[in-house]
Each structure stands twice: as structure tokens, then as C-alpha cells.
Amino acid sequence: MNCTVINRFRVASILSFIIILFASCDAKDDANALINTQFASEVVDSCHILSPKTYTYLQNIKPPLGIKPVIVVVEQIKDNQMGTYADNLFEQYCKKKHSGNTFKERGILIVASKDPQLVQVRVGKTYAVYCRMRGSAAGADYLAMQKETPNIGIDEMCPIVLRNTIQDIEQCRNLPWYKKIALKMSFENVEMFFDDVATPSESFFSQFYFRPFIFLVGTIKSLFDNWVLSFLFISIVYILSMGWIGKKLDAYVEKKAAKHSNDDEDYLFTLNLYNNIKTIGVFIFKLFVIIPTLAAISVLSTSRMEDIIALRDANIPSVELIGNVTHWSNSTPGLLLVLLLITVYYCKFLLSIKGFLTLSLFSNKVQQTLYNNNNISRMLLDEAITNGINRNFVQRLFKGVSFIVLNAFFHHNFQEINDRMVVNSDEEGEKTTRLLIDCLFLDRNASLYKEAPFLAILVNTHREALCFSFFVGLIAISVLSYTYAVYFLILWSVQLVYRLVIETRFALKEVRGRANELAPFKLIRTVGRGFVIFLFAISLLFLIMSPSYTPKNIEKVAEVQNSLPNDLTGLYFVQIADGKKVKGVSARIEKDNNNNYILQVYGNTPMRRYSLQLDEKEGYFTCNVLGTGYITYDEQAKSTTINFSDLWIFTN
Incomplete structure (x- = not known):
């Protein structure tokens, strides 16, 4: 019996060991653990498009700790693949076993193509937003560098692009903690998502869902030849359409609620039920329309040459206007x-x-009369003072922001750490934010609600508006580009005018003959002072938090010319001879009495002796027999490779 148990235990142990072994072999790296690791640059140039000096420079550059640069050079990228080629390649490197997680978080991918002459940049999500904002991975400076590439060539542009990207990453790491808050909040940047999903590709969603919206927005842009007028037209059509749909749905919901209810409480319950169903349906419809529209705006206001080429290949209108991109x-x-x-x-x-602003202007006596004379109105007001427009969402926002701020304050490198760092429990955070909400907003027992219920609800709405305005400003100052900021400004302005028209119609109907019962200055004193103080405080905060912007520098990298090893003499191993892989063949490079380089090859055949001339500036040997031998030097491995047109390759 004991032997049987022992044997089973041994079998189980062996199986467990095998499972753990296979699991560990397939496991990816821990990006957090490798944050202080010095990675080497990886250069993939199977077509030998880069010059030896550039290849050596890119291979030997020392990136900041934890950063993994990869430079891939290809012969050609087709126009219909231009929008997704670099993205797909970045995803492939993110799936690698031993560097995938690190590359996903802190990788740099530079894709250079000979046809067309173009350099593209992709950055891991930790620094993607900052690099796009700074112009090293998107924007006017990024586009300017791409337009300059055909003039100076990808051989010279690759080091410039890599240098600019590394500089932005170093600047991002040196930001104060309160500026890193904005970057932490923008890791899942919606705008980047829109930009990626809307780029034309061969996928089903791209062709049959996003592309019609891109074509429609592009047509509008081509008609008006101006983003502001295009945004205005789109906003007016959207607001009027949603207003008409909202009226029809409200009438239908009220009719259904009246039909399926017996008393006031039953009516209110049924009305809320139908309103919830209506809200969910409208929300889904808005997502269906808004997501591709914003994606179309994002990709059509793009400042990446790869997107422009893909859009032109897809015959999207107004693409020719994209070239005039500003900062x-x-x-x-x-x-x-x-x-x-x-x-x-x-x-x-x-x-x-609707109507609450007008009703809050009436005297306390009128408001109390309106509250007491209608049972349904009283129940609706009680629910409004308790829940507000979206009180629960305010609480969740406060909880999320407080969590990020505390982590930013206590963890200096929180921006790069992806594990959840708990500074207080969820239960404690829930209690804290709940207390804050209770202190911030009025409830049914508030004296103001008993005296002037409509004014009390408007005060709560005012405070909710301040909270949401703060979050909107925080997102705008840290995440949104000018394109989206202008779009939402126009959209909300049209929505404001639309609501003002509705409120004015309601006011003309209700105030007629009762102007002497209004008390407008009480509302201004209650709401206006708080908003002015809020604007002043938020101006100071955003002035401190707002990131700076400086144009990129397109200058030649001088270090490229000084990247060869000090001594090229010594023993070399021959990997390829006469275009074939060989074994047991070696070579030696020496200097003769005249300080000229001599190459001697040893193997099964008699020794061969060749005279070499070194072009130190360009980084290659020339030989009358072998031709041109490009020199590349791996500084970390202390290894030199000399390649004579893939016919002879020497490595020491």
C-alpha cells in the first residue's frame, strides 16, 4: 500500500515537473522585472539596404534601460498594406516568448522601406501617447520627417528617427509625477484606438463598417475644404437627428407607461423601466454611429504618411488636403x-x-407649490435630488482619479509598472468617495431642497457639471489632440444652442404673465460664484500639468561616421565563401609595412591573399577581386562582420 502511494507520488511529481517545465518554456518575460535591463538594438536588414556605418550605428546604440529598439528594413511595402504593415509587425514582436511583454510596453519599432522611401515608427503603450504628442511617432514633425526621407534617404533618416524617439522617452521618464498622471490616464488612448482601427485594411470591419463612414466624412471634408465647417455640418446633422429620435422615443415611452400603469407609483416605475430600455438602445445606436465617425475624423486628420498612402489607395476623398498638417x-x-x-x-x-433652469428662477413659494401639487412631479424631483444626472459615475471617476494620484505620489516609476499597486482597499476607497459625494451634493433633507426644490436640483446639477467639466478638461489637456478638441467644442456648442432654444420655448410658455415671481439673482449668486472660482483653480492646475511642445530636429547624426572598431586586424572565421556556407575556413587581416590592409584566407585550398583599401568614412573595404566589403560592428558582442556582397562573409 505504501509503495503504491509512493509510486503515485513520484508519478505526480514527475508530471508536475514536466508541466511546469513546458509552462516556463512558453512563458513570456516579466516587463516589470526587466525595467532596469540594458537591451541591445536589433537590426533586421536582409536586403542590405542600409550602409555599414548606419547599420553599425543602429546596432551599437545604447537605448535607455528597459527599452527594446528594433529596426526592420524591407525592400517594398505595397500601398494597400501600408496602413497596417508596421502595426502587424509590431504585434508579431509583442508575441515573442522572451521579449514580447517588454516590447509591448516599452518597445520601439522602426520600419524603413526602399519602395516607397518611408520610415515608420511604432512605440510601446507606456510611451506611445507621449511620443505621438511630441511628434516622434505621429504629428506634423513626424510627417515632416517622412516627407524629407526621399531627399536624404532612409539610410540617414533611420538614425534621426531613432534618436528623436529615444529623446522623447527620456524626457517622458523625467517628467514630474503630477504630469505623469495624465500619461497614466491616457495609456488606453481612445484616439490611438480610433486611428488604428480606421486605417484602411482588408479586414471585414474596415471594408464594410469603417470605410463607408470614412468615405462619408471625407466627402464632407472635400465639400467644405475646412475641418471647422465640416465639424459644424456633422454636429448639426447629428444633434437634430438625435433630437428628433429622442422626441419620438419619449412620446412612445410616456404612452406605454400610461397604458401599463394603474397609479402614480406604478406609472413612475413603468416610466423608469421604459426609459432604461430606451437609454440602452440609444446608447448602442450612438456607439454604432459615433465610433466610426470619430475614427474617420481621426484618420482623415492624420499626420502619418503611411495612413495617407493607405487612404489614397482606398480612393477616400479629401486625402490630398491632409498634406497641410500643422503642429x-x-x-x-x-x-x-x-x-x-x-x-x-x-x-x-x-x-x-428641460425646464429646470427656468423653474429654478421662480420664487421659493412658487417652487414649493409646484412640488406639493403634483404627486408624480414630487416623486421625480425626489429621485433627481438623490441620483442627479449621473451621480454614480461621478463617484467612480473620483475613485479612479484618487487611485492614480496616490499611486503617482507614492510610486515614482508608477507609469511603467503595470501591476495593480493598492494604496488602499476597494472598500476604503468606496467609503471615502461615498463620503465625498455626500458632502458635495444636497439630499432630500437639505434646507434648500425644502425651500426651493428646483433650485436645489439645479445646484446639484451645477456641482455635477463642475465635476464632469474637470474630468473633461483633464482629458483634453493630457490626451486629446487639437482636432478632437475643436470637434467636441463645435459639437457641444451646437448642443448648447439646441438646448437653449428648447429652454427658451419652455420659458416663454411658463413665464408669460408671471415675470414678477422670478428671482434670477439668487440663482446667479448660488451658481455663478462657484463656477468662476472653479475656472480660476482649474486654470492654475492645467497650466502646471499641460505638456510642452517643441518641434523636432532633422539633423544628421554625427556619431554614425565614427562607429567602426579601433582595430580591424586579427583572426576571422569565414561563414560564406564563394556564395556557399563553409566550415573550417578562417582568415586573417593584417597590415603590411606601408600600413595597407592584407586579407589572407586559409582552408582546404591553397592560401589566398588579397589587398584591401579601407574607406573609413563610409565604413567598407574595397578589393579588386572580392569587390566591396561592408563593415558592421557589434559593440556589445565586440564582433566585426565584413560582407562582400553575400559572396564572402567574415566574422571575428
């Missing part, structure tokens, strides 16, 4: 635009509930 296409909006954006958002949010 605002990749930088975040300025402080004035952000303040204007949150002001418009605040005003349109204040008008979320």
Missing part, C-alpha cells in the same frame, strides 16, 4: 481652448433637464 495635429490643445471647451460643456450640462 496642432499632434500636440495637446492650449489652455485657452481647454477652458473654452469646459465652459461650453458646463453650460450644456446645466441644461440637461
Whole structure:
């Protein structure tokens, strides 16, 4: 019996060991553990397009700790593959066993093609937003470098692009913790997602879902020849359409609720049920329309040459207008635009509930009468003072921001650490934010609600608007580009005008003959002062947090010319001789009395002796018999390779 148990234990142990062994072999690296690792650059140039000096420079460059650069040079990329080629290649490197997670987080991929002469950059998600914002991975400077590539060649542009990207990463790492908060919040940048999914490709969603919207937005852009007018037209059509749909749905919901209810409480319950169903349906419809529209705007306002080539190949209108890209296409909006954006958002949010602004202007006596005389209105007001427009979402936002701020303060490298770092438990965070919400908003027991219920609800709406305006401003100052900031400014401005028209019609109907019962200054004193203080405080905060922007430098990298080893003499192993792989063949490079290089090859055949001339500036040997031998030097491995047109390859 004991022997049987022991044998089973041995078998189980062996099986467990085998499973663990296979699991560990297939496991990827821990990106957090390798954050202080010095990675070597990887250069893939099977077509030998790069010159030896550039190849050697790229291979020997020392990136910042934890950064993995990969440079891939290809002969040709077809136009219909241009938009997705670099993205797919980046995903392939992210799936590698021993460097995939690190590359996904902190990798740099540079794809250079000879036809067309183009250099593309992709950066891991830890630094992707900052590099796009700074112009090393997208934007006007990125596009300017791509346009300059045919003039100076990919051989000279690759080191420039890599240097600029590394500089941006180093600057990002040196940002103060309060500026890193914005980058941490923007890791899952929606705009980057839109830019990637909308780029024309052969996928089903690209062809049959996104491309029609891209074509439609492109047509509108080509008609108006201006993004502002195009945004205005799109916003007006969208707001009017959603307003008409909303009216029809509201009438249908009220009719259904009245038909299937017996008393006021039953009516209110049924109305809420149908409203929830309506809200879900409208939300799904909005997502179906808004996502491809924003994606179309993102890709059509792009500042990447690869997207422009892909759009032209897909025959999308207005692509010829993309060439005139300004710096605002990749930088975040300025402080004035952000303040204007949150002001418009605040005003349109204040008008979320039809008629409440007008009714809050009446005297306390009128508001109490309206509250007490209608049972359904009283129940609706009680629910509004308790839940607000979206009170639960405010609480979740406060909890998320407090978590990020605390982690940023206590963990200096929190931006690069991907594990969840708990500074307080979820239960404690829930209690803290719940207390904050209770202190910030009025409830049914508030004296103001008993005196002027409509004014109390508007005060709560005002405070919700301040909270959401703060988050909108935080997102705009850290994540949104000028393109999206202008789009949302126009969209919300149109929505504000639309709601003002509705509120004005309601006011003309309700205030007629009762102007003496209005008390507008009470509302201004209650709401206006808080908004002015809020704008002043948020201006100071965003002025500190807003990132800086400086144009990129397209200058030749001087270090490329000084990257050969000090001594090229010594013993070499011959990998390929006369175009064939060989074994047991060696060579030696020496200098004669005249300081000229001599190559001697030893093997089964008699020794061969060749005279070499070194072009130190360009980094190659010339030989009357072997031709041109390009020299590449791996500084970390201390290894030199001399390649004579793939016919003879020597390595020491």
C-alpha cells in the first residue's frame, strides 16, 4: 500500500515537473522585472539596404534601460498594406516568448522601406501617447520627417528617427509625477484606438463598417475644404437627428407607461423601466454611429504618411488636403481652448433637464407649490435630488482619479509598472468617495431642497457639471489632440444652442404673465460664484500639468561616421565563401609595412591573399577581386562582420 502511494507520488511529481517545465518554456518575460535591463538594438536588414556605418550605428546604440529598439528594413511595402504593415509587425514582436511583454510596453519599432522611401515608427503603450504628442511617432514633425526621407534617404533618416524617439522617452521618464498622471490616464488612448482601427485594411470591419463612414466624412471634408465647417455640418446633422429620435422615443415611452400603469407609483416605475430600455438602445445606436465617425475624423486628420498612402489607395476623398498638417495635429490643445471647451460643456450640462433652469428662477413659494401639487412631479424631483444626472459615475471617476494620484505620489516609476499597486482597499476607497459625494451634493433633507426644490436640483446639477467639466478638461489637456478638441467644442456648442432654444420655448410658455415671481439673482449668486472660482483653480492646475511642445530636429547624426572598431586586424572565421556556407575556413587581416590592409584566407585550398583599401568614412573595404566589403560592428558582442556582397562573409 505504501509503495503504491509512493509510486503515485513520484508519478505526480514527475508530471508536475514536466508541466511546469513546458509552462516556463512558453512563458513570456516579466516587463516589470526587466525595467532596469540594458537591451541591445536589433537590426533586421536582409536586403542590405542600409550602409555599414548606419547599420553599425543602429546596432551599437545604447537605448535607455528597459527599452527594446528594433529596426526592420524591407525592400517594398505595397500601398494597400501600408496602413497596417508596421502595426502587424509590431504585434508579431509583442508575441515573442522572451521579449514580447517588454516590447509591448516599452518597445520601439522602426520600419524603413526602399519602395516607397518611408520610415515608420511604432512605440510601446507606456510611451506611445507621449511620443505621438511630441511628434516622434505621429504629428506634423513626424510627417515632416517622412516627407524629407526621399531627399536624404532612409539610410540617414533611420538614425534621426531613432534618436528623436529615444529623446522623447527620456524626457517622458523625467517628467514630474503630477504630469505623469495624465500619461497614466491616457495609456488606453481612445484616439490611438480610433486611428488604428480606421486605417484602411482588408479586414471585414474596415471594408464594410469603417470605410463607408470614412468615405462619408471625407466627402464632407472635400465639400467644405475646412475641418471647422465640416465639424459644424456633422454636429448639426447629428444633434437634430438625435433630437428628433429622442422626441419620438419619449412620446412612445410616456404612452406605454400610461397604458401599463394603474397609479402614480406604478406609472413612475413603468416610466423608469421604459426609459432604461430606451437609454440602452440609444446608447448602442450612438456607439454604432459615433465610433466610426470619430475614427474617420481621426484618420482623415492624420499626420502619418503611411495612413495617407493607405487612404489614397482606398480612393477616400479629401486625402490630398491632409498634406497641410500643422503642429496642432499632434500636440495637446492650449489652455485657452481647454477652458473654452469646459465652459461650453458646463453650460450644456446645466441644461440637461428641460425646464429646470427656468423653474429654478421662480420664487421659493412658487417652487414649493409646484412640488406639493403634483404627486408624480414630487416623486421625480425626489429621485433627481438623490441620483442627479449621473451621480454614480461621478463617484467612480473620483475613485479612479484618487487611485492614480496616490499611486503617482507614492510610486515614482508608477507609469511603467503595470501591476495593480493598492494604496488602499476597494472598500476604503468606496467609503471615502461615498463620503465625498455626500458632502458635495444636497439630499432630500437639505434646507434648500425644502425651500426651493428646483433650485436645489439645479445646484446639484451645477456641482455635477463642475465635476464632469474637470474630468473633461483633464482629458483634453493630457490626451486629446487639437482636432478632437475643436470637434467636441463645435459639437457641444451646437448642443448648447439646441438646448437653449428648447429652454427658451419652455420659458416663454411658463413665464408669460408671471415675470414678477422670478428671482434670477439668487440663482446667479448660488451658481455663478462657484463656477468662476472653479475656472480660476482649474486654470492654475492645467497650466502646471499641460505638456510642452517643441518641434523636432532633422539633423544628421554625427556619431554614425565614427562607429567602426579601433582595430580591424586579427583572426576571422569565414561563414560564406564563394556564395556557399563553409566550415573550417578562417582568415586573417593584417597590415603590411606601408600600413595597407592584407586579407589572407586559409582552408582546404591553397592560401589566398588579397589587398584591401579601407574607406573609413563610409565604413567598407574595397578589393579588386572580392569587390566591396561592408563593415558592421557589434559593440556589445565586440564582433566585426565584413560582407562582400553575400559572396564572402567574415566574422571575428
